[in-house]
Amino acid sequence: MTLWRIRATVDDRPGYLSVLTASLALRGVNILAVQVHTTEAGAVDDFLVDAPDTLDEAELVAAVERGRGRDCWVARSEARGLADQPTRALGLATRLVRDPEDTGGALRALLGADEVAWLPTRVAGGIDGTTMQLPDPAGGSYRLRRAAPSYTPAEYARAQALVELAATAARRAADHVTLVLPDGAELLVRPATADDLAGVRELHEGCSARTRQRRYFVGAALPSPARLRRLLEPAEGLTLLATTTAGPGRPAGRVVAMANLVAEGDEAEVALLVRDDWQRRGLGTALLRRLLGQAERAGVAAVLLHVQAENGPMLRTLRRLDRPATLERDGSVVTVTVPVTPAAAPARAADPVASAAAPPPRRSR
Template sequence: MTDVTSAKSARHPHHWRRDLVELAAMFTAVAVADTIAKLIGHTPDGPFLLVASAVALAATAAFHTWWARRHGNAPPLGTAAGSPAAAHGREHDEPRETALWRMRTTVQDTPGSLAALCGALAGLGVDILTLQTHPLADGTVDEFLLRAPASLQARELTREVAAAGGSGTWTERADAHDLVDTPTRVLGLATRTALDAAELPLALRQLLGRCTIRSRPAVSPTGRPAGEMPPVEGVLEETVMRLRDPNGGAITVERAHLPFTPTEFARARALVELDARLGPRVPRSQDVLTLPEGNEITVRRADQGDTAAALAMHERCSDRTLSLRYHGPVQDADRYLNHLLSPRFGRTLAVETASGRLVALGHLLWDGDETEVALLVEDAWQRRGIGSMLLERLTGMAAEAGCESVYAVTQASNTGMVAAMRGLGLPLDYQIEEGTLVVTARLDAAAVPPGPLHERAEQAGRSGRTER
């Protein structure tokens, strides 16, 4: 006998015995059935009893089939209705109210540390939607986007994470915008920065979360050096990072609630390097509008290339108009133009006549966590609705950038600016001190859409053409 035959016999032993047993059982069943049939058949009611037995057997088979189909999805044996497994299944079947959380915690860089943390979150009924890791010298910072039961409190979440080995835990509520994965979000911010140099501070704020960003020029408007500049590679100091501004000067980013990681520092530096390689740029789209009296004006983005035209407009403005705008000596007004027109410090809209003369400027200035709006309209073109139009567009830009409010600093006697702020139809706060009036408008991004000029600016930037 060969090895192959032996192997087959080992796998299927004694099949002939089982066949004999089955054959004997079949013969026995036939003999019993024949005997019962003859006994019943020779009685007066024999045929009726045989038919009734057949019907009863058929009904029993049909009932068994129906019962099996109806209860085919019953829980497997060993899973009682009140068992933890059954309760867990009911939790997933029934809809529950949830909330999104962003959480960042530091864990030891050892095998199993992340698994313990994930186990603690699972015990709270928390789903992990995204996870980013930021390696450090003595551990790893893990950043989570979580979907948790709405009843879960931040204190309880922090306590369980600490018990699982997490330290320095920070949490805050998230929204649907955080569901975008990090590579997609970074690519979108890089695209916005490439189209418009004024987007760099906003891109850094959206990249790094809740933080304060300040741009400092290398030379102040009065001509004095602004202080020591950071090196080209930048400086990272716990909750502060300093980056070299490609336009000259420095960009300082501060975040009070948690330190920056080397990964975040590298991402911020990459955005700044992208801005440096692309050089100065603003969208070159423009809108042509008709004033009530019939004159056509052009509204477009302005930059430092418009400094000469802005200086010429200063020459045509009265001292009162300049003093209402710059809140200081009129002879110092020209010093601020180069700073105001820089895309790094905000966005500027310019208004030109049909002949190309610059007659108005509107500024949206990034001031740390706040945003300032400022207007200057040449005397001969005032009271024609130009200031209100510029203010409405600047406010729309601020809302689209995610700003919570905008404020205007003016004098209490500047009724034109106050009327323009009221014309926005937004909630206003007033603060006045020694004749200086600060009017703050609280923005609602859903109620203040961006102006047509900004929408066309993005389209023109993508297509590389100018609209007129």
């Protein structure tokens, strides 16, 4: 028996696929897998079959045509073709997460392309027979070509999803930066993921009760796992983690700070938690600057920070940002609003954050 790939167009009508499969079965062809690609010209059926060694390509084409198939393409397949399409796509997705630069190779493997080229110009995506063009979210575009068969809309959608995944993975890799603090200590700053739950819980356990109370306002108890999960991957926004790098007596990967940016409309709320032994070393300022940069790229008009009036270290951190800000005090809580787009920036006050120590009038409710 020999493995073959067969692709043919069949009228998208009840019973037509069964006529084609019956024609193949009469010749001892065993269908191992089938995918149906819907097109304007009809249903394109893609088969992986096991056929008797006595059948050649011409006889398989004839069997398809007798089964009311047209535009038939037949080619020998290998054992790896036995892996179904979802399994192959997931494998390629894993490959791209590890190496986003291999997008061209992943596209070639996904679609069996003979040629994959990256173009510096961005073009409209689409398919034209055996040529496919895909916009690259990072800029430019990909052009794929193969001798046969023609590409289908379903294949275009798969390729587009793979390219978007690669761009996301590349952006995440670019967001991993090494931060050097004024005292020479090095930390890795990166976006958080759901896999960081254990490390973030350890961060909270390593903070003093006072530090946790300053961050959450409502007591010093550890946040629930459900709340930590929401903080790690907010629906709208970003969470950054600072983790240790390897050094004498210091294991790599320990989370020592967490900075949250949660967007709502044209504003975003920012909060910060730094382990006690890493405070007063410039880490909080560096994390807040990165979050403000992210807010600017996201088009947020302003960020809000809620700070306890007695939290002098945090107020000094805000002052070091050297940005215009407005303050409102409500009892023991100071709300600091920092514009992040030029249109939203008010006239700069003289040292506004430093004035938080002197209670302004309570705002009306």
